[in-house]
Amino acid sequence: MAIDVRGMTPLIQVYDMPTSLAFYCDVLGFEVHNSSAPVPNCGWAWLKLDGVDLMLNTAYDDDDRPPAPDPRRIGAxxxxxxxxxxxxxxxxxxxxxxxxxxxxxxxxxxxxxxxxxxxxxxxxxxxxxxxx
Known part of the structure; x- marks a missing residue:
């Protein structure tokens, strides 16, 4: 018997949540369904668009975030x-x-x-x- 799966929600790690939310919401049209704190300065957000779900999570805690994205991380x-x-x-x-x-x-x-x-x-x- 197969597992009864009803959907999937990928979670991706982002460097800058406000920038990512601007892209996914303002450009692509997603809406914030839930978040860990008020947007855009949250550490996690669940986005929805026409039956599509996507979660964003900051790749670094605020005090651990480097001043610029790590090119090795993006390249990977x-x-x-x-x-x-x-x-x-x-x-x-x-x-x-x-x-x-x-x-x-x-x-x-x-x-x-x-x-x-x-x-x-x-x-x-x-x-x-x-x-x-």
Missing amino acids: HDLCLYFGCPDVDAAYEYLLSRGVKARPPKVAPYGMKQLYLNDPDGFGICFQWPAA
Whole structure:
């Protein structure tokens, strides 16, 4: 018998919570569902957008945070969040209008139209949908 799973909520470690919340909420449209303290200066936040859940947690306690992100930590990210997005081209135009650097959408060999970018912490994000 399989486990009865009803969803999944990834948690990613971020360097600067206000910057990450601005990206995920103000640019991508997520809303804060819950947080450990008032936003944006919280250490943890649970975000929601159209049935998609994502949690953010600060990578450092306030007194342990280095003055700048550690490039080794960012370089070690091996995670990409894939979002279903029926109009990948419109998402690309929207993101460009918001100043987000993204590569133009391309169709992968397996038939998915995909738009890749990185969040402020270097995590991969892909908006994708089956190509017409």
